[in-house]
Amino acid sequence: MRRLGELEAEIMERLWAWGRPATARDVLVDLNRKRPLAYSTVKTVADILFRKGVLRREKDGRAWVYEPTLTRQEYTAALMRDALGDNPDPAGALMSFVERMSAEEMDALRSALRLAKRRAGT
CATH class of the missing domain: 1.10.1220 (Arc Repressor Mutant)
Known part of the structure; x- marks a missing residue:
């Protein structure tokens, strides 16, 4: 398994800490407390983590809800x-x-x- 990139790690840290599924928007709101990021950036990185098999996702209305596949x-x-x-x-x-x-x-x-x-x- 490859080491996570900086933003990948930040996203995973939040999902692990929260212990619940979350949308890219949820993660963005929390990340924006420390530094400004675009929604599209967080969404793209979450999708990359999904393709790597580190996150699973499920549709909730129009949004994807992400959850770690491993602790x-x-x-x-x-x-x-x-x-x-x-x-x-x-x-x-x-x-x-x-x-x-x-x-x-x-x-x-x-x-x-x-x-x-x-x-x-x-």
Whole structure:
């Protein structure tokens, strides 16, 4: 999975935070609080995200209502999987990553590994 562009990420951040479907107009109103954007720009980027499979959409009257197809965590995991898959030394990449983690992040990783082990039944 490719990393999202700046405006793509801003749109996704709002949809993830809201936890509900929204129109391009809803997103535009929120984005315009920080910087002016045209409706057509937000609509075009939302349509691109739809074509990439990151958003699903459903017609509501004349407007499309958009909703993420994956959670923020699933998106992050997909980026990490791709990064490891492209690396000829995934163990080395993981080690470099872990060495830069905070104590809290290491605790979270340990918890995730324990949970994954339980789910795998081993």
